[in-house]
Amino acid sequence: MxxxxxxxxxxxxxxxxxxxxxxxxxxxxxxxxxxxxxxxxxxxxxxxxxxxxxxxxxxxxxxxxxxxxxxxxxxxxxAATEQSGALEKIDALVGSPEYKRLMHELHSVAPLVKRHATYDVFTNRCYLFSIGAGRGLTTALELFAELLCETGLFRFGEGKRVREGRLPDREADDDALCKLVTEGFGCGHIICVDITAWLGRLRDAAFKRFLSRIEDYATDNIVVFRVPLLEDDALENVRRSLGDILTVQTVTFEPFSPADLRECARRSLAAVGYTMADDAWSIFDALVGCERADGAFYGINTVNKIVREVIYEKQVFDAADGTDDCVIKPSEIGTLGVAAGYDTRSGEAILDGLVGMEHVRARIEEIVAQIEYAKTHDFEQPTLHMRFVGNPGTGKTTVARALGKLLAERGVLRKGAFFECAARSLCGQYLGQTAPRTAEICREAYGSVLFIDEAYALYRGERDGDAYGKEAIDTLIAEMENHRADFVVIMAGYPDEMQTLLDANPGLESRMPYVIEFPDYDRAALAEIFLRFCGGRIAVADDFAAAVQAYFAALPDAVLKSKNFSNARFVRNLFERTCGKATMRARLAGEAAVVLTKEDLRAAGSDREFAAMMEKKPKRMGFGI
CATH class of the missing domain: 3.30.70 (Alpha-Beta Plaits)
Structure with missing residues (x-):
């Protein structure tokens, strides 16, 4: 040791x-x-x-x-015990139970293969890995090669033991596919071929001839086909298409759970001598949720990116504080948490601090009271799922985040965390990819709130024939029904578009009985929101509040009633622009302190995107000279 x-x-x-x-x-x-x-x-x-x-x-x-x-x-x-062999390293991986079972199977069968010299029986087997981005494909392949080396099941040639390739995304002829084999395969390697681009064309004659060429090389190589995470039926269809010519064994790499992601981060931190305080992990979870919100999450790669950001933020804090320790605490990475929407306040405190939300707050208290009553009187717990209806910037995301906390504080939800995703991020690019992707996102949100913004994007009308959107809705409905008491799905969007979505999918409306309407902010509320952005964070001149109120009082009705007006987002953008103007003015004047003035607000409001708001005019009809 x-x-x-x-x-x-x-x-x-x-x-x-x-x-x-x-x-x-x-x-x-x-x-x-x-x-x-x-x-x-x-x-x-x-x-x-x-x-x-x-x-x-x-x-x-x-x-x-x-x-x-x-x-x-x-x-x-x-110190961690040094791994003595490939199998021990494989067992130490986070998750991947199917992959581990395959590796143990190969390890146990190796003595028999060598005793009876049936190497060709083994080498003529191919593998189909169903695995998402950032899920550790390269690591899995390298450990596969290491295990084959240790057991003597396969003799590797010169150079890299693992070679990875991808079938071209464009239409490819026979020559292009065969060239990939003859130039890329060689002899004595694990060859991993990503066939994602051909998932809709597996029965094409060109692809079948490509498989025939692979068969010629299979004895001298171990061939692994890679596809994204697919539902079982779709994966079986791929296996059958490959199985017309080759012997194929499928291996599914399940998505990382939130606990798996924490473990990956813990190991990355430990590798450089750092640990995370127990109460800092909630900020890590918020950072993961923020990365997932745009639908572009790359597993281990994204986790390692977050870990690097956290360590650097910690070191910046220590440098300023004159300290140096290796335990990351919430106060040291709070800036990252704020950027990711992490809030240490209770759900009730967050709701209390919102401007112009009296109607929304009353509606939430009514819903929570109904749920609590059912729970305390042994009634069947009502469905928790909701619809948030309103224009952009009216506070839907903020309220959804606070609602998760509030329901956890009242004992309705186990965790109360907040998961946000764009509607189309539930959809895959290939047949069979949507259901597991939607189910994965739902599983992560168990015990918490899943907020689906612009939910109406899942339905594009009957004419579009959007099979992926329909598959996402069907999977979502099943998850909402099967886990109705364990998580809250909130669909948000414009009023008219949301109603169109519900009209086309009756099963959704019955499973989302609660509707909360978010009205647009009036001029006074917009001004108050602006001033709250200032409060406690930056100094303002004595006459600045009056200038802010005058600015918003002058906003034309055409702006406030426009479907494109972003309410509080508009206010935030104007506030940040005003701060930028003030900062530049202070630098040019050699002033150390930054104080917002009415001149800074006027300068920000004069920028094109804001000035255009104040000049809303009716469109001219007919011809003009």
Whole structure:
């Protein structure tokens, strides 16, 4: 068992002149302890390992006895056991039970294959991996190769053991597909071919001839086909198409659960000596939710991106605070949390702080009271799902976020977290991809709120024949019914478009009995929202509030009634532009403090996109000269 030693020296000791301190410390420790080995170092930090607990304790005592021990911060932890083989590494992966079962199967059958010399029986088997983006395909392939090497099931050729390729997205002729095989395969490799672009053309003659060429190379290579995560029926259809010529075994890599994503982050943090405080993980969850909201989430890759951002934010905080420790706390990454919509206030406090929401607040209290009554009187819990109807910027997302917290505080939901997604992100690009994608998003939201913005985009009318949108709605209805008491689906959008969606899908309306209407803000509310953005964050001149009220009082009716007017979003954009004008003015004037003035507001309002709002005119009819 090995033990890890972390030694940090105060930055000022190094930066004020003694830049060789860590190097001298390493040299002295190496001379004193035979088992001392350096894992990583920088000007102010060294990570090393020793063989035994006794050596770790002796090294700690030795470091504590140094003349400048007061400048050092030490930590001793038990190092992770070094993996002794591919199978152990595979078992240590997060998730992937089907893949692990396949690898154990190959490990157990290897002695029989070698004893009876039936290598061709094994090598003529191909594999179909159904796996999402960022789910660890390359790692799975590399460990597959390592296992084959260790067991002696396959002899690899020269160069890289794993080669990955993709069938062209465009229409390709026989020559192009065959060229991919003859030039890309070689001999003695694991060959992974992404056939996603051909999922709708697996019966084409060109694709069948491509498979025939692969068959010629299968004995000398291990062939893996890759497709995105598909529902079982669609995946079986792909397997059958491939199985007309090849022997194919399917392996599905299930999406990472929220707990899996936390574990991936925990391991990434530990690799560089950091840990996350228990109460900071909710901010990590909010950052994940923010990344998912636009439908572009890439699993491990996105998690590692978040981890890097969190570590850097922590180090910026420590540098400003004059501290240096490896435990990430909520206060140190709060800026990231705010950007992701994380709010430490209770759900009730968030609702109380909203402007012009009296009707919405009363409606929510009515709904919550009905749910609580059913729960306390042993009635069947009513369906929790809701519709939020209103124009952009009227507070639908903010209220949905607060509602999750409120329902958790009242004991209705287990977690009360908030998950947001655009409607079309529920849809796949290929037949069979939509249902698992929608189910995955719903599973993540169990115990919480799933907010689907612009939900009407799921239905594009009968003429469009949108099979993917219909499949998403059908899957969503099933999830809403089967888990009616465990999560809240909130569909949001424009009033007319939402009604069109419901008229075309009667099953939705009956499962979303609660409707909350979000009216547009009036001029006074818009001005109050602007001033609340200022409150406590930036200084304002004495006459600034009056200028803000005058600005919004002058907004034409045509602007306020326009379907494209974004209400509070418009206010936020104007506020941020005003701050930008004030900051630039202060810099040019050499002023340290930034104070918002009515001149800054006037300058911001003069920018084209805002000035156009004040110049709304009726359209001219006929011909003009």
């Amino acid at each position: 090995r033990y890890r030693i972390e030694v940090h020296v105060r930055p000022d000791v190094v930066l004020d002149g003694d830049r060789t301190f860590i190097d001298r410390l390493i040299a002295a420790a190496s001379a004193a302890f035979d088992g001392f080995s350096v894992c990583a170092k920088s000007l102010t930090h060294v990570t090393a390992e020793v063989q035994t607990a006794g050596e770790a304790e002796a090294l700690r005592v030795w470091l504590a006895a140094l003349p400048n021990a007061a400048d050092l911060r030490l930590s001793v932890t038990q």
